[in-house]
Amino acid sequence: MNDHDNATDQWWLAQLGGTLIWARLRVRPAGTAEVLDSDGNTLSYDSEDTARAQLFDAEFVSFDGLDEEDALARGFSLHEVQPPVGDDDEALRDRMVQLLGGRA
Helix, strand or coil, X not given: CCHHHHCEEEEEEEXXXXXXXXXXXXXXXXXXXXXECCCCCEEEECCHHXXXXXXXXXXXXEHHHCCHHHHHHHCCCXXXXXXXXXCCHHHHHCCCEEECCCCC
């Protein structure tokens, strides 16, 4: 078993016009956190609160916190959008930027 097995992942997004930019917040069992950004970089933080604050400062919102009304106000439906999926961080890298109504 590795450290990823017990980590909690949360997906966050920011929007620039018709483009969604994803970030994955991973909270480690020890309480530290890391963010996988849209460039494929992994940024480490001393706590989940610090990582969340950095995401908020960069105008990201929690994907799990969005309801359909919030999504529609941003120009998309929750039925049209889902967080990126990949076998590992390298596979996610090319999927972290998504054009609404198309592909990035």
